[in-house]
Amino acid sequence: METVLHLVLILHLELWDQTEAMHPDCAVVLQHMKAEEDCHRVLQQEENNRSSKTGCPTLWDNIRCWRRVEVGQVVRVSCANVSQLFANNQGHVHRNCTEDGWSELQPAYEEACEILVDDEAEQETTYLSNFKQVYTAGYATSLISLITAIFVFTVFRKFHCTRNYIHINLFFSFILRASAVFIKDLVLFSDENLDHCFMSSTACKSAVAFFQFSILANYFWLLVEGMYLQTLLALTFVFQKKYFWWYILIGWGVPTTIITAWILTRNFYDNKGCWDDTDVDFIWWIIKAPITASLLVNFIIFINVIRILVQKLRSPGVGGNDTSHFKRLAKSTLLLIPLFGMHYMVFAFLPEHTGAEARIFIELGLGSFQGFVVALLYCFLNGEVQAELKKRFWKWQTQSYLSYSKRRRTLFTESSTITQISVLDKSSPKDKLSPEGQVLTSNSMSSV
Known part of the structure; x- marks a missing residue:
């Protein structure tokens, strides 16, 4: 069953690649779903009909619909009649109807049939x-x-x-x-x-x-x-x-x-x-x-x-x-x-x-x-x-340059003012003692 599901996934991926690239043309998918719907409808009719209880009932294996047959019969199908996605080759698959029901598919789809790749x-x-x-x-x-x-x-x-x-x-x-x-x-x-x-x-x-x-x-x-x-x-x-x-x-x-x-x-x-x-x-x-x-x-x-x-x-x-x-x-x-x-x-x-x-x-x-x-x-x-x-752009450059020059002039003016003040402070007479003051101070100390 896992093999069948894997094959279904491959088929859907093949269709998806084509639909995504070519804009969806889903005729094959629609046909596949219609076949599944028809198969389930036949199966429902068989369940309602008591005369069809014997043999192997209709089976949908996610790829093909196998119609009801009596015990001992063998159903043989070519790959070309299984799906449009299978190449028209000489491969065949078959199932046997036994007293225990349908046998396994012989051989498997991926072994007998070649997937048609365009x-x-x-x-x-x-x-x-x-x-x-x-x-x-x-x-x-x-x-x-x-x-x-x-x-x-x-x-x-x-x-x-x-x-x-x-x-x-x-x-x-x-x-x-x-x-x-x-x-x-x-x-x-x-x-x-x-x-x-x-x-x-x-x-x-x-x-x-x-x-x-x-x-x-x-x-x-x-x-x-x-x-x-x-x-x-x-x-x-x-x-x-x-x-x-x-x-x-x-x-x-x-x-x-x-x-x-x-x-x-x-x-x-x-x-x-x-x-x-x-x-x-x-x-x-x-x-x-x-x-x-x-x-x-x-x-x-x-x-x-x-x-x-x-x-x-x-x-x-x-x-x-x-x-x-x-x-x-x-x-x-x-x-x-x-x-x-x-x-x-x-x-x-x-x-x-x-x-x-x-x-x-x-x-x-x-x-x-x-x-x-x-x-x-x-x-x-x-x-x-x-x-x-x-x-x-030229106006922006000019404004930027003028703003930069103005800022430079302001900084230069402030720097010059600070320099002048510091020079005046250093040359102020309050911070220097005259020689006479030093003499008076020494005389005062000696008198004491």
Whole structure:
């Protein structure tokens, strides 16, 4: 029995490695549990039926269901018919029905049957395990740089403007996205003993819902950045504060409405598992359709912005040759790609399982560092920010130097005053006796 339990543990570990790496596909586990349930149902029927009391009753050995047979019969089964996890080899196992009941399994499962190990699945598991370290480092780097960038934009009053307010909201959406990834990994994959196939707690559903909301908010704030830039280029005079609250409504209000509709639909129509699957198409499109639409609109804005930049560079008032114009255009395009999230357009309109490795590399690998790149380009490498930081640093150095010089002068003045007083005390006539006084004193002593 210990051997059978050990084999069951091995099978579950094999399934766990695949589900953790590939996102759960628990068909084999479900089939195994269904077979166990059916076996116990047959056994219950036999117990209720008196005519089936003879022979060896139905037996579930945690791997296979052995149906009732009469005494003296031998049941022989090939390994391929035992479980899908066993290789389709020539091995067989059998049991004898004796007067004392079922005999021991001959030979044991681990001796007769070869566990089916998919080398490609193992390689993919290793690849995804290593890739998890990459996106963890990427999101951690983005998290630190984004928090620093928000601090810079918030502390210095010079940067308090509509453009930077939109940047701050975009940075915050990236922070939510990075935090949601860490929370989701912590809740779903921190404990290897969790049965992920049937995990359906409130905590894991909340983690997945928060993750989906952060993704939606991030895409819509990328859309807001594109809309804002389009507005600046298209309209010469525009009251930016007038449109700011519309941007807030699009960036936070629309994702909130979408995720609320998704949660309610999921809860009433497909409330199973941890809500991290995409089995029901119409429920998944509640989230995917708005994201795809935002990417499409942002792509159109991106093309229009590039067109406007080309027109401005070709205008007579702009100096330089064709090479300098091309360099400016290339630089502007590269700056706009991470801000608009154009790298997501590669797989935006393709099925979910198309180019899985490339999709993972672009959406997780590059996506995890997108927050860092955006903070770097639009905060730390910004000329105004660098000039203000240099100015504040120079001012801090000057104040520190002046404070140090003042302290040195004060100490020098106090030291000079003490020195002068000590010199005057040493040269005071009260502490010295004149020769005449010494003579008078000696005469007085002699007279006594």
